[in-house]
Amino acid sequence: MIRNLLALLLMFSPLLVAPVTAQSVYNDRQLPDPEQERQAMALMETIRCVVCQGQAITGSNADLAADMRGMIRERIAAGEKPEDIRAWLIQNYGEWVSFKPEMGGSSTPLWIIPLFALALGAFLARGRFKRKAR
Amino acid sequence: MRRVLLWAPFVFFASLFAVFASGLLNPVDRSVPSGLVGRSVPAFELPGMLDPAQPVSAASLATGKPKILNVFASWCVPCVQEAPALMQLQSRDVEIIGIAIHDRPDALRKFLSENGNPYAAIGDDANSRTQIAFGSAGVPETFVVDGKGVVRYQHIGIVKPNDVAIIMAKLKEAQ
Numbered sequence: 001m002i003r004n005l006l007a008l009l010l011m012f013s014p015l016l017v018a019p020v021t022a023q024s025v026y027n028d029r030q031l032p033d034p035e036q037e038r039q040a041m042a043l044m045e046t047i048r049c050v051v052c053q054g055q056a057i058t059g060s061n062a063d064l065a066a067d068m069r070g071m072i073r074e075r076i077a078a079g080e081k082p083e084d085i086r087a088w089l090i091q092n093y094g095e096w097v098s099f100k101p102e103m104g105g106s107s108t109p110l111w112i113i114p115l116f117a118l119a120l121g122a123f124l125a126r127g128r129f130k131r132k133a134r
Numbered sequence: 135m136r137r138v139l140l141w142a143p144f145v146f147f148a149s150l151f152a153v154f155a156s157g158l159l160n161p162v163d164r165s166v167p168s169g170l171v172g173r174s175v176p177a178f179e180l181p182g183m184l185d186p187a188q189p190v191s192a193a194s195l196a197t198g199k200p201k202i203l204n205v206f207a208s209w210c211v212p213c214v215q216e217a218p219a220l221m222q223l224q225s226r227d228v229e230i231i232g233i234a235i236h237d238r239p240d241a242l243r244k245f246l247s248e249n250g251n252p253y254a255a256i257g258d259d260a261n262s263r264t265q266i267a268f269g270s271a272g273v274p275e276t277f278v279v280d281g282k283g284v285v286r287y288q289h290i291g292i293v294k295p296n297d298v299a300i301i302m303a304k305l306k307e308a309q
Contacts, residue, residue, distance in 0.1 A: 023260060023261050024261055050166050050271035050272070051272060053164065053166075063235075063236055063262065064265070064272070067262035067263070067265075067266065068262075070261060071261075071262075071266060091169050091269075092169050092170065092266065092268070092269035093166055093269050093271065094166070094169055096166070097166075
């Protein structure tokens with residue numbers, strides 16, 4: 001009798017082991033709402049994994065990247081705007097965490113130099129055309 | 135004038151070469167600094183990992199006394215190496231609050247019995263949410279938080295014995 005009881009207990013023992021970590025189910029699962037999933041995906045593809053650094057969090061196997069995916073999906077499901085989440089992540093990790101270039105700040109020269117180069121090119125070319133016309 | 139111009143491409147190439155060479159010889163620092171230094175700790179509330187009666191929250195960091203927040207895990211190999219330095223800090227009456235990432239109480243107890251327990255309380259950050267809110271990119275990382283709950287300093291990586299003096303100085307500054 002006791003043996004049978006023990007066997008029964010052993011059979012169900014995996015059920016007794018409660019999941020100890022409360023990881024988000026959305027780390028690697030899509031949101032039920034396709035529109036929200038599309039928004040989350042678009043954001044996750046432009047957030048850099050802070051562990052592997054060359055990858056977006058969508059393509060990273062790092063635990064931290066998985067947790068970031070879960071967090072982004074949950075926050076979007078809760079109605080938060082993707083760009084607000086991006087801004088929050090930039091606040092925490094710096095501009096570097098976003099693959100989407102932001103206008104202004106340290107990236108200003110990147111936007112302005114091409115304009116200068118174009119203006120300089122036009123100025124140089126102008127001289128050429130004048131000479132030919134004569 | 136023409137003679138000077140003749141050298142211009144060479145000078146241009148040499149300076150370009152110097153830029154690339156210095157980039158190759160001194161690889162960039164890959165650590166990701168937290169944007170929270172100088173700002174208040176984010177609102178968070180974590181259950182106690184070992185003692186459910188000892189939760190860790192933003193309020194437990196703003197108690198009027200500067201303290202240390204250590205982001206670690208029992209599975210983190212470098213965290214073993216920083217244990218002696220943390221014990222040294224604890225012996226100097228520094229309060230260390232731990233945040234354990236992706237951890238389990240049994241694994242953590244084993245880790246603490248092997249390496250010593252410098253922590254006043256340990257929060258259970260099972261899904262890294264608090265770590266992300268702190269702008270921490272890995273384990274171990276250590277933050278100095280002042281009495282008002284403002285992050286004053288971040289140390290990325292292992293706290294080595296010679297970092298103890300730096301952290302003590304930062305704690306004093308935060309007073």
